[in-house]
Amino acid sequence: MTGTTRLAPDTALQRLEELGRSSDPSNYIVDGIPPRLALELASPETVAEALALCAAAGLALVPWGGGGQMGLGNLPERYDVALDLRGLAAVVDYEPDDLTIGVQAGCTLARLAAILSEHGQMLPLDADDPERITIGGLVATGLGCPRRFGYGSLRDLIIGITVALPDGTLARGGGMVVKNVSGYDMMRLHFGALGSLGVIVRANFKLLPSPEAQRTLLVAFPSLEEAMEGALAVRGSQLAPTALVVLAPVTAERFIGMARWTLAARCEGPEGAVLRQAERLRETAASATSDARILEHEETLRFWSSLQGKLGATPLANVMRVRIGELPSQLGELAAQLVTEWGSALEDAVLDVGSGLAYVTVAGTVEELRGAWTRLAGYGRHATMLAAPGDVKAGYDVFGRHPEGVAVMRRLKETFDPERTLNPGRFIALL
Amino acid sequence: MDRAAIRTRLLEIVGPDGLLDDPDELLVYEYDASDEVFAGHHRPDFTVLPRTAEQVSAVVRLANEVGLPVIPRGAGTGLAGGALALRGGILIVLTRMNRILEVNERDGYAIVEPGVINLELSTALQPRGYFFAPDPASQRACTIGGNVGNNSGGPHCLKYGVTTNHILGLEVVLPDGERIWTGGPVPETPGVDLTGVLVGSEGTLGIVTKVMVRLTRLPEGVSVLLAAFPDIESASHATSAIIAAGVLPAALEMMDQLTIKAVEDAFHAGYPREAGAVLLVELDGLQEIVAENTGRVAELCRQHSAWEVRVARTKEERDLLWLGRKSAFGAMGRLAPNYYLVDTTVPRTKLPATMRRVEELSREYRLSIANVFHAGDGNLHPLVLFDRHRPGEVERVLECTTEILRYCVDVGGTLSGEHGIGFEKRDYMTLVFTTEDLCAMAGLKRSFDPRELFNPEKVLPTGFRCGEVALLRQQALAQRFGLEYV
Incomplete structure (x- = not known):
């Protein structure tokens, strides 16, 4: 077999520094481990070059956006270089009348939302720290929000991608049109692959018109069973809320000051229609023993943004967050089991009934959290540790039970990243 | 053997x-x-x-x-x-594997075999209050497995998205014969999104043997409008205006004069013969929203020179308006013995210019071109009419359609919106993608099918065989750093 000679690591590090600006490695800690070099890059070409240098020298690289989702991933197998992509933040291609946008990976959600709102458009995403979360981070982690119930997730809206590969090339897939079957779906290959097959430098999306008005119906129930019954009645109706969740009492108290199992349904559309929709949702969900109220437009935005903070992968100290996939009709049973097992250790629990996902945050010592994971990993259809201190992760696969097809994933890794340059060890099955 | x-x-x-x-x-x-x-x-x-x-x-x-x-x-x-x-x-x-195995409307999915016919699935789901959103024109004949292979579209993709947005999981036989399940009924399955990679891979990565589809709730309200315009240009501008106004119709279809005449002659759908173009707009959702948007769309059409706007009030009226659109390809036989259907997508704002270019090419190549297409998402379907027995005509058709594709790509469009690349368009792939793009795609193919036995000669252009690609990649890396082979 032929191959290329290796570059000495120190030579590679030196040449890497010439590509961009060095930054303080202590700001790029992954699970307690700092890199040897942190590098800010400002063009797709230099990213590709950096990847090739790392690959040639056998260095391990971690792509970095805002760092807001860095809780997700296994302990790094090696970690030499952090690649800060926040300098790669241009909106490359935006024609509002086409309802499409092409944006570089380092663009923050806040900046993107500001540009889109000038034209009455949006990507239906929520974030509690939009100044920090980057588009590249959202695509790489594939973490969604409850609005997927109404609009689909970012996975449904991505129409094009450009990635830098360890062979030093930039490869595109898709394009700038909303309907496209030309070639393989490279967008979904990289969506949620944690940058393990390529570093995302640009993504294109189809956009949505911003709704004129928003309201949120909140209904507090005396029991989990009644709350789930209400939520499933809404799910089965034609009332089409854009998000539908049930909050555990501890979480409901934190966000809306009612320590009860609480249903939240989001309505988006023309002003008059939204008010009527919220009213009809109340009629469908509420019971004799429940209390309902409606959040106004601004309150609605605040509520869902801050709630997202309990559904993400921000690195956490002293607590562990787990995402469990389960059929909407089974989420109630799952929640009951969680309450029985963890009781007061349950810091937060949010049931995304629209999607079929439960988000659980558990408090405890490292040993307690490790014990909790061994049980939680077996729950539902799938379970993922979204964030936890590095000591909790050690020796486990945070992606839980492996789906079928891991052998194919391994071959993809061998093909696209033969030197194990990109996030080695951090993705599923320690890929 | x-x-x-x-x-x-x-x-x-x-x-x-x-x-x-x-x-x-x-x-x-x-x-x-x-x-x-x-x-x-x-x-x-x-x-x-x-x-x-x-x-x-x-x-x-x-x-x-x-x-x-x-x-x-x-x-x-x-x-x-x-x-x-x-x-x-x-x-x-796979047509004998045609059973609907499970329908779970509470959790929003069904599991079907690949040979189930698209329309039969939606027909089976209708009484339960659900449907399968992708609705290609061939939905009375095409199979769910084929829809998955080609990531098929259809008129209702404008609002609901294409097939990939409606496939939750797949049971697939990989090229080594192993059978695996990908995805599942709930989102965010950990690992690489193999479901997303397989949908639209045109049978080159695996064979689907079971499909888990998303069920979509039937909307509470539906309205259909037919608007008649003096020409394609004004209808195209109306299309842009509707989208820009923040209305997202379930479907937004356009037909030109040639198509209207053919459809009327064949099926008497009641379209205005004098129109230079018609728009067919379907709105759905909550009653209140549909009522409000129907008024807005009608007004926008009139502002852009529509001289007649009809609104279907009943299911029968709606079906009649759709009949003309759904039968359009069938009506082409009245115009010419053969037609070649070009499937391409352009950014919506490029529609008017693209339609002008198609008209120019029609004159230049002395070929009639009928247009019936998904205007809302910029997905064109010029139908180039011809007679294969007339000398030189087939060659002219090929040149003309290549020019159409080239123009669409030049204005930021793509080779195929919903029909696939297959064998037909593989050698056009270099119009859109660079060598590096195609090498990455070949890498994907190689990861699944190293021996290239699965649906060979499709999707990737001649010259992008897997073996050659590995070599190209190594050369690229070596060149970049002046490294030598060992």
């Missing part, structure tokens, strides 16, 4: 009624719905019609053992030559 031995083994797997290898029986499988004039006909060595996923897997293992290509096929309605056996081999026809 010689032919007779392979035949014996196949008989053991699928039984005598599951194997065709007589030249007369194979004749029909030399074609799909692509035009023979352009795609030719290609005889498979064997055609098998398995009834179970186990049989599919066993056939694939055998093909692997003897090094024969494998070509999956549904109803054969594909227009890009995706189901043609270009290198012979075993054609696996």
Whole structure:
């Protein structure tokens, strides 16, 4: 077999520094481990070059956006270089009348939302720290929000991608049109692959018109069973809320000051229609023993943004967050089991009934959290540790039970990243 | 292994009624719905019609053992030559695997076999209050497996998205014969999104043996409008205005004068014959929102020179308005013996200019071109009319359609919106993608199918064989750093 000679690591590090600006490695800690070099890059070409240098020298690289989702991933197998992509933040291609946008990976959600709102458009995403979360981070982690119930997730809206590969090339897939079957779906290959097959430098999306008005119906129930019954009645109706969740009492108290199992349904559309929709949702969900109220437009935005903070992968100290996939009709049973097992250790629990996902945050010592994971990993259809201190992760696969097809994933890794340059060890099955 | 031995083994797997290898029986499988004039006909060595996923897997293992290509096929309605056996081999026809295995409306999914016909699935779901959103024009014949292979579209994709947005999971036989499930009924399955990669891969990465589809709730309210315009240009501007106004119709379809006449002659759908173009707009959702948007869309059409706007009030009226659109391809037989359908997408704002260019090319090449297409998402379908027996006409059609594709790509569009690349458009891929882009795609193919036995000669252009790609990549890296091969 032929191959290329290796570059000495120190030579590679030196040449890497010439590509961009060095930054303080202590700001790029992954699970307690700092890199040897942190590098800010400002063009797709230099990213590709950096990847090739790392690959040639056998260095391990971690792509970095805002760092807001860095809780997700296994302990790094090696970690030499952090690649800060926040300098790669241009909106490359935006024609509002086409309802499409092409944006570089380092663009923050806040900046993107500001540009889109000038034209009455949006990507239906929520974030509690939009100044920090980057588009590249959202695509790489594939973490969604409850609005997927109404609009689909970012996975449904991505129409094009450009990635830098360890062979030093930039490869595109898709394009700038909303309907496209030309070639393989490279967008979904990289969506949620944690940058393990390529570093995302640009993504294109189809956009949505911003709704004129928003309201949120909140209904507090005396029991989990009644709350789930209400939520499933809404799910089965034609009332089409854009998000539908049930909050555990501890979480409901934190966000809306009612320590009860609480249903939240989001309505988006023309002003008059939204008010009527919220009213009809109340009629469908509420019971004799429940209390309902409606959040106004601004309150609605605040509520869902801050709630997202309990559904993400921000690195956490002293607590562990787990995402469990389960059929909407089974989420109630799952929640009951969680309450029985963890009781007061349950810091937060949010049931995304629209999607079929439960988000659980558990408090405890490292040993307690490790014990909790061994049980939680077996729950539902799938379970993922979204964030936890590095000591909790050690020796486990945070992606839980492996789906079928891991052998194919391994071959993809061998093909696209033969030197194990990109996030080695951090993705599923320690890929 | 010689032919007779392979035949014996196949008989053991699928039984005598599951194997065709007589030249007369194979004749029909030399074609799909692509035009023979352009795609030719290609005889498979064997055609098998398995009834179970186990049989599919066993056939694939055998093909692997003897090094024969494998070509999956549904109803054969594909227009890009995706189901043609270009290198012979075993054609696996999945139409006998046609059961709906499970419907779970509470949790929003159904599991079906790949041979289930698209319309039959929605018909089965309707009484329960749900539907399967992708609705290609061929939905009365095409299969769910084919929809998955081609990531099929249809009019309602404007609001609901294409097939990939409605596939939750797949049971798939991989090129080594192993059978796995990808995805599942709830989102965010950990790992690489193999479901997303497989949808639209045109049978080059695996054969789907079960499909888990998303069920969509039937909307509470539906309205359909037909607006008549003096010309395509004004209808195109109305389209942009509707989208820009923040209205997202379920469907937004356009037909030009040539199509309207053909449809009226053939089916009497009641379209205004004098119109230069018509828009068919469907709005759905909550009653309140549909009522409000229907008024807004009608007003926007009038502002952009529509001289007539009809609103269908009942299901019968709606179906009649849709009849013309759905029968348009069938009506083309009234205009010419043959037509070549070009499927391409441009950014919406480029629609008026693109339509002008198509008109120019029609004059330049002396070919009539009818237009019936998904205007809302910029997905054009120019139908180039011709007579294959007239000398020189086939060549002119090829040149003309290549020019259309080239123009669409130049204005930021793409080669295919919903029909696929298949064999027909593989050599156009270099118009859109660079060598580096295509190398990455070849890497994906290699990861699934290192021996290139799955639907060979499709999607990737000639010259992007997997072996060559690995070499190219190594050379690129070496050149960059002045490194040498060892």
